[in-house]
């Protein structure tokens with residue numbers, strides 16, 4: 001659904017239009033921009049609180065800086081809806097995150113205003129620094145470079161690596177620290193405490209006010225920015241601030257904290273900062289969800305609430321007549337707590353996704369045994385490894401695509417040392433509307449090539465529970481291996497799921513359906529699509545067998561010998577990149593054991609899969625039940641021609 005923008009906003013097709021307005025008109029632009037975001041997110045879903053929180057910053061940045069010539073990099077990009085709307089995408093904003101529509105994140109291929117593609121956090125300072133250094137090298141001294149990063153994203157090592165570098169080389173970068181004391185869940189860590197202290201400290205703020213007054217007075221006397229800065233550095237700032245300010249100690253000039261919702265004041269400050277050379281950081285205090293009171297009150301819920309009634313604030317939930325299967329996330333959350341209640345060695349780790357992963361269930365019940373470590377995947381992995389060296393049983397839950405960031409730690413700190421860390425990779429497969437940055441497609445390939453790593457994928461809730469249980473047993477440690485357990489976002493298939501625990505033999509798959517001629521081998525949840533396809537095929541007179549392999553590593557060799565010596569055609573099904581994953585593992589087995597049978601590998605092709613509803617994307621990749629059925633039917637050309645035609649007609 002497309003909503004009409006307010007009278008001022010509807011005339012802004014690009015930042016050039018915004019810059020024609022007077023400063024006095026900017027609050028009205030902010031008001032209309034907020035309303036436009038509320039209108040559209042309420043019917044389409046998407047990220048909500050973050051964009052509302054940076055409305056004034058967005059307007060002020062595009063008002064003051066000469067985008068797209070000046071380069072503006074949004075960290076994560078989930079807060080960039082206002083930016084999109086002001087930069088030529090007002091008319092397409094109603095397609096945000098829909099299949100074929102605009103992306104929910106800045107994307108270079110979408111607009112020249114999107115200076116850098118994002119989705120994963122904490123990349124903005126590095127990217128903006130790269131741009132700043134490139135501009136300097138090309139002698140484009142007029143260009144400004146701005147990174148906007150949240151307090152949550154600032155907790156990542158990458159942000160610190162970039163600041164460490166920025167403070168040591170010539171560049172003009174401006175970092176805007178958008179501090180709302182929140183990540184998705186409340187922000188964590190010592191840095192958060194530091195930012196709060198700096199915001200509330202009387203001594204600090206008195207000094208800061210003196211500095212700003214000095215800056216103001218000197219501007220009035222027409223002193224150059226260079227002079228102002230050197231005066232400041234020779235004065236108060238060089239002594240007290242430099243010693244006491246984290247950013248100053250990294251050679252970043254620190255300004256703030258200031259009210260990030262005062263759009264006119266923001267434009268004044270940004271204009272001043274434009275002329276100040278060298279790397280600098282402006283600390284803005286904002287409220288996540290600003291302007292929509294429910295979102296201000298429950299900021300975690302309204303980070304990405306789904307569709308809602310914008311008047312009442314009621315979040316739309318699907319209603320069903322029958323009991324529905326739980327989400328895999330709920331199963332993980334309740335199961336780890338259940339296991340931890342029986343086994344005092346169990347610990348739980350999440351890098352900044354307590355509510356998304358449901359580790360918050362254990363965090364609430366056992367705060368000394370379950371940790372949110374901040375947006376710090378690398379640390380999460382090595383911290384887990386450290387705990388494991390002490391004999392603890394560690395469940396480290398990381399979204400599959402975010403685990404990409406912790407890969408060296410998995411290799412170097414876990415696998416090489418044979419530490420039995422249990423990695424639960426959430427959001428495996430096609431993530432849906434978040435799109436390519438968030439699809440968890442590479443985990444099967446990148447985990448299965450590692451020595452001392454077991455790779456499992458449950459087909460349903462019960463298998464998830466049983467694999468978690470198996471990995472939590474003391475005797476699992478005898479394998480001297482880590483384990484990856486991957487599962488997708490959302491609901492499984494078993495309404496009754498709290499079954500008693502059963503140990504699963506590592507590397508053991510199971511036959512789901514008998515058959516002849518064709519064997520379909522599946523891994524994980526996508527096996528349910530394969531099962532529907534096989535059942536339908538049987539009802540149409542075909543007879544494929546189905547195996548739920550459960551493990552990609554080690555493979556169930558007994559099953560595979562049976563399969564390759566019994567069936568004439570093998571189809572593998574996975575919701576992961578088809579190169580290097582499950583199907584590839586099966587093909588390697590065949591080669592290694594001297595079999596020669598045709599294998600059709602179904603999975604996600606070697607391409608970028610954009611955003612859309614999960615079922616649309618599964619269809620697009622040909623791994624939904626209908627498409628699997630068509631592939632099965634293709635192997636019965638003469639025998640059951642009519643059935644194949646029927647399938648294709650359906």
Ligand SMILES: Cc1ncc(C[n+]2csc(CCOP(=O)(O)OP(=O)(O)O)c2C)c(N)n1
Nearest residue numbers: 050119120121150151152153182183184352
């Ligand atoms: C590497 C990585 N880990 C985790 C996430 C998930 N994530 C997206 S936004 C977010 C919180 C970001 O907090 P902050 O930077 O303060 O922005 P805010 O939402 O508060 O505006 C998290 C954890 C991510 N996008 N990338």
Ligand SMILES: CC(=O)[C@@H](O)[C@H](O)COP(=O)(O)O
Nearest residue numbers: 076078119304356427434489
């Ligand atoms: C921007 C970001 O990375 C998160 O907000 C992500 O979109 C969360 O995804 P889930 O909704 O699947 O937890």
Ligand SMILES: [Mg+2]
Nearest residue numbers: 150151152182
């Ligand atoms: Mg934040």
